[in-house]
Amino acid sequence: MSRLQQLPVALQRSLEQRSTLKVIAGLMNFDAASIGRVAGAAGHGGADLIDVACDPALVALAIEASGGVPVCVSSVEPELFPAAVEAGAAMVEIGNFDAFYPEGRIFGAAEVLELTRRTRSLLPEVVLSVTVPHVLPMDEQEQLAIDLVAAGADLIQTEGGTSAKPFSAGSLGLIEKAAPTLAAAHSISRVSTVPVLCASGLSAITVPMAIAAGAAGVGVGSAVNRLNDELAMVAVVRGLREALSSSVRVSV
Numbered sequence: 274m275s276r277l278q279q280l281p282v283a284l285q286r287s288l289e290q291r292s293t294l295k296v297i298a299g300l301m302n303f304d305a306a307s308i309g310r311v312a313g314a315a316g317h318g319g320a321d322l323i324d325v326a327c328d329p330a331l332v333a334l335a336i337e338a339s340g341g342v343p344v345c346v347s348s349v350e351p352e353l354f355p356a357a358v359e360a361g362a363a364m365v366e367i368g369n370f371d372a373f374y375p376e377g378r379i380f381g382a383a384e385v386l387e388l389t390r391r392t393r394s395l396l397p398e399v400v401l402s403v404t405v406p407h408v409l410p411m412d413e414q415e416q417l418a419i420d421l422v423a424a425g426a427d428l429i430q431t432e433g434g435t436s437a438k439p440f441s442a443g444s445l446g447l448i449e450k451a452a453p454t455l456a457a458a459h460s461i462s463r464v465s466t467v468p469v470l471c472a473s474g475l476s477a478i479t480v481p482m483a484i485a486a487g488a489a490g491v492g493v494g495s496a497v498n499r500l501n502d503e504l505a506m507v508a509v510v511r512g513l514r515e516a517l518s519s520s521v522r523v524s525v
Contacts, residue, residue, distance in 0.1 A: 293490025312338035318510025329360035368404025393425035431457035462487025
């Protein structure tokens with residue numbers, strides 16, 4: 274049985290239908306109040322998955338605040354994952370690396386592959402998503418994705434929002450912002466045998482483009498978690514949900 278079949282049925286279905294919406298609270302975000310707002314908005318807005326920092330207390334908080342939306346925990350320290358899984362996390366993720374780049378911390382292919390192997394050794398039966406660093410040339414991103422799946426990754430995630438330098442305002446600027454992660458989703462989805470999640474720098478304008486590029490779903494962080502008002506957060510999540518639903522209807 275595929276490890277993905279251990280996920281909640283609704284989440285499995287969203288991956289199969291290429292409509293998964295993951296709301297990202299932030300790998301470096303350990304603020305309980307912020308997590309509660311993000312999780313609440315994810316639950317009310319129709320998200321399929323919530324991504325939080327790898328902390329057992331935050332897992333429990335996110336599950337409760339969202340009304341039971343499945344939780345993914347993100348970290349670059351595999352040894353932290355087991356406790357979060359015990360607390361109820363449905364899956365674990367190596368990455369997203371965007372938070373580290375401003376500090377000058379760069380993750381190469383060999384290190385990401387080693388983190389994947391360590392995680393799979395610690396948690397042989399838990400669903401594992403792995404981010405492919407956008408700092409690698411595209412052909413190396415493709416090869417790393419292939420190697421990660423061979424090492425036990427069940428999902429591949431793309432990134433690139435922090436490197437984008439949009440020059441335009443409005444919709445054009447949003448497309449420019451998403452260009453690196455969309456390009457990665459297009460390339461990696463062609464060689465990956467597992468679902469690809471497109472994340473980093475996305476908005477309601479660009480999530481349908483991610484699906485068109487080959488992604489099975491999207492991860493959206495700052496468009497939601499930078500807001501302080503939960504009603505505004507819910508509105509954004511609902512807008513993302515509708516954008517994804519529209520893209521699925523068009524593809525069908």
